[in-house]
Amino acid sequence: MKKTTKWIISILIVIILIGITFGIVKSKEYQPSTSAINAAKTSTMIGSTTEFKGNPTKPRIIFYPGALVEPKSYSIWAKQIAHAGYSVYIVRFPLDMAVLNANAAKKVQNNKDYIIGGHSLGGTMAARYAHNNTKHLKGVFFLASYPEKKGNLRHSSAPVLSITGTKDGVLDQKNYKTSKKHLPKTTDFEEIKGGNHAGFGSYGKQKGDNKANISNKQQQNKVAKLIINWLKNKVK
Numbered sequence: 723m724k725k726t727t728k729w730i731i732s733i734l735i736v737i738i739l740i741g742i743t744f745g746i747v748k749s750k751e752y753q754p755s756t757s758a759i760n761a762a763k764t765s766t767m768i769g770s771t772t773e774f775k776g777n778p779t780k781p782r783i784i785f786y787p788g789a790l791v792e793p794k795s796y797s798i799w800a801k802q803i804a805h806a807g808y809s810v811y812i813v814r815f816p817l818d819m820a821v822l823n824a825n826a827a828k829k830v831q832n833n834k835d836y837i838i839g840g841h842s843l844g845g846t847m848a849a850r851y852a853h854n855n856t857k858h859l860k861g862v863f864f865l866a867s868y869p870e871k872k873g874n875l876r877h878s879s880a881p882v883l884s885i886t887g888t889k890d891g892v893l894d895q896k897n898y899k900t901s902k903k904h905l906p907k908t909t910d911f912e913e914i915k916g917g918n919h920a921g922f923g924s925y926g927k928q929k930g931d932n933k934a935n936i937s938n939k940q941q942q943n944k945v946a947k948l949i950i951n952w953l954k955n956k957v958k
Contacts, residue, residue, distance in 0.1 A: 774804035786844030839863035849873025868901035887917025891932035
């Protein structure tokens with residue numbers, strides 16, 4: 723067999739494997755609820771990033787979705803925060819996995835003041851970005867998430883908010899507790915009673931999660947209220 727033919731076959735095999743991988747991942751992706759889709763109608767797209775416009779003079783909020791969660795799933799609370807005056811940019815990642823591009827915020831940040839947050843794995847990757855880009859950092863928030871060593875914020879002067887739900891069945895509680903050593907002593911910890919892991923977005927049930935004791939609408943409103951209060955009282 724000629725080298726050219728072998729090369730072509732190898733390329734085709736790689737393409738097929740990539741296609742299969744993409745198909746498997748997309749089939750497992752969590753899709754936004756009807757309410758989230760309706761809320762997203764007020765947003766605009768900047769490339770693959772979903773933007774909810776607020777006051778351009780305020781720091782922009784960059785958000786990293788949880789693993790395999792379609793970005794528009796976070797549109798309900800994002801819309802409310804935009805109404806409070808803060809532009810929200812929900813980043814989309816390759817295969818909807820923030821771990822594949824932790825620096826995705828750079829193009830959105832564009833050397834301007836920013837606040838960054840994330841849900842689950844997205845929050846862990848957001849912390850990495852914040853750790854490495856402190857110049858314009860104004861705040862970090864975690865939704866059912868925590869930082870690890872590469873995202874150590876222990877000595878950060880920026881305010882930090884951590885929100886969890888009492889019915890979360892996905893968050894690794896042991897790692898969550900030990901991760902507090904990577905957070906500033908001034909971190910604000912908030913808990914949503916009856917809230918679960920999937921309730922930080924609006925995409926239905928999530929594998930391994932517990933059933934929430936409150937509605938998704940209630941949890942979305944609580945998330946928005948907690949973030950807005952933190953922004954107004956702690957972020958300068």
